[in-house]
Amino acid sequence: MKFNFSVTQPGINFGLELVLNTDQPNYFLTSSVNAGYRILLHEPDAIPLMDTSGFNAGAGESVLVGFEKNEFVRLPAPYGDCEDNPNYRYDQCISNCKRDYFFEKCKCRPIYFKGTSRLCNPVEIIACIYPRTTEYFVSNQQSRCNCRRQCSETKFTYSLSTSRLSDLTIKKFKELTENDIETNILVLNLYYHTLEYKETTVKPAYSILALLADVGGAFGLLLGSTALTFFELGDWLLVSLFSYFHKKFLEKKVSVTKVEPIITEKNTK
Numbered sequence: 001m002k003f004n005f006s007v008t009q010p011g012i013n014f015g016l017e018l019v020l021n022t023d024q025p026n027y028f029l030t031s032s033v034n035a036g037y038r039i040l041l042h043e044p045d046a047i048p049l050m051d052t053s054g055f056n057a058g059a060g061e062s063v064l065v066g067f068e069k070n071e072f073v074r075l076p077a078p079y080g081d082c083e084d085n086p087n088y089r090y091d092q093c094i095s096n097c098k099r100d101y102f103f104e105k106c107k108c109r110p111i112y113f114k115g116t117s118r119l120c121n122p123v124e125i126i127a128c129i130y131p132r133t134t135e136y137f138v139s140n141q142q143s144r145c146n147c148r149r150q151c152s153e154t155k156f157t158y159s160l161s162t163s164r165l166s167d168l169t170i171k172k173f174k175e176l177t178e179n180d181i182e183t184n185i186l187v188l189n190l191y192y193h194t195l196e197y198k199e200t201t202v203k204p205a206y207s208i209l210a211l212l213a214d215v216g217g218a219f220g221l222l223l224g225s226t227a228l229t230f231f232e233l234g235d236w237l238l239v240s241l242f243s244y245f246h247k248k249f250l251e252k253k254v255s256v257t258k259v260e261p262i263i264t265e266k267n268t269k
Contacts, residue, residue, distance in 0.1 A: 007192055012064065015191025022059045022184045035059050036186060041067055041156040047091040047114075051137070055160060060182035062165055065190045067158035069197035074151045079204050082151040090150050097145035098136065105132045159193075 007014055024035055040054030048054070057063045074082040083090075099113035106128035108120035120129055136142070170181050 007195070010192040010194050012066075012189060012191050015189050018188045018190075020186040020188060022186065024059070024184055035183065037188075039065070039188070041065075041158060041190075042091075043154050046089060047095050049091050049094060055158075057162075057186055057188060059184050059186050060165060061162050062169070062187040063189070064161045065158050065188065066193045067156045067190070068193050070155050070157055071197060071199040072153045072155065073199065073201040074149060074153075075202050075204065076151055080151075080202065081148055083148045084151045088150060090147055090153070093147035094142065094145060097142070097147060101136055101141055102129060102132055 005016065020037060022035055022037065034056055036056055036058040038050050038054050038056055040048045040050055042048050042053075074080050076082055076084045095113060096115075099109050099115055099117075102113070102120075103109050103117055106120060106124055108118045108124050108128075109115050110125065110129055111119055165181065165185065165187065169187065170178060173181050173185065176185070
């Protein structure tokens, strides 16, 4: 059963309040030691994985659940390993894998799994499904399912606070005894902490564009240095040749005349 509600403001007074009755006298074939409910916040089209997610809320209490919405955007290959198909859901893949495991071991499927195979009867639930459930987690069968995370996923983070039901609340249930209320009634209040949501996006640390830019810069530096060295070498060669020929030219034009000294001897008597 689905209901469509809209919220315009955050806070306890604008949340959803549920009064739940665990009806413990009519419990049937349960492996849980808890009396109450297991609650999981998820998207409307998601399959709740109650074994690995959610929280317990016991009877005889008032439970306040404040939650926030979180969006996760992952990168597909070659940066990451997520499924980019919009029709794919990670929880559906895990559920199908677990259903197939139970059908292989027990030749039937529990009623809470989707499918067309034969449903398990109560005897098969007790004799086969319950033991295989423990075996499924102990042997880490879920790691063999090869289910990848979605590239785009929505999750809810929440905080809990609990208190005993007040005497005024207990008096409202006139048709129930105080013991029935303490062992069966749960008041659950779900509300948004804030109407804002947080988006976590995975981005490549080193993109193809950055790689090309770095390679181009390195080539530019290398080629620039080579060209500069070539021009400097040519400049040095031209200056050296100019100096050499200029010196030779000056040697041809300048003549040096050697002057012999004249010595005159005079004899005086």
